[in-house]
Amino acid sequence: MNKPLVKLALPWQDCLAHEEGLKKLLERAKKHDALAHAVKRVLHSQGYESISQALLVEWRPDRPSELVLVVPSATIGTRLQQMAPSIAKKLGQYHWVIHEVRVKVRPNHSSVNPNRRNEETPEFTQAAQSAWEGLYQKLPLQSSLRQSIESLLKNRKTKR
Known part of the structure; x- marks a missing residue:
């Protein structure tokens, strides 16, 4: 028997044991969903939209005062x-009392777009293009880094 799984299931089992158990279960699910949205709002407000897309709460x-964030990398x-x-x-500003935020890495859960290779590569700004070209010129001819930068420069477009 999987003891951690049974331990996690006990609070849910307690909900179902009572007459109004489904109501409690639904309230818990709504509370969890509200917390997940609050976490995503916090990350959006700090400019980390891409992280919030790859996150499970x-x-x-x-x-109730512990939050675990599960990420793919x-x-x-x-x-x-x-x-x-x-x-x-920041969650305190949304009336969530969280004292501990833990992070778990679980590579297989990823909710990130699996077809990422099909997306267009972002364009370089003029400053980025000149910085990469400057580094390319400084590296020795036999350097594998120079070859990688050459490939990068060939495959990237420059913003105009």
Whole structure:
């Protein structure tokens, strides 16, 4: 028997044991959904819309002051871990009392667009183009980095 799974199921089972159990279950689901929207609003307000799209919010009613953010990569996880105190503080402005924000990396959950390769690559600004060209000129001819930058410059468009 999977003990952690049973432990997670107990609060939900308690809801269903009572006559008005489904009402409690629905209230918990609504509360979780409201918290998830609040977290996404906080990330949008701080300019991290792309992170909010790749994020799952886990919240347990038996630990109401703890929030777990599940992300698909360690890079996003590290950034969110750095932002955790400000996320908790901003959630306080939305009347959520969160004392601990934890981050879990779970690569397989990704809600990010799987067809990302089909999207157009962003264009370089003129400043970015000249910076890459300057670095390209400084590198030795045999450098693998120089070859990579050459490929990058060939495949990117420049904004005009």
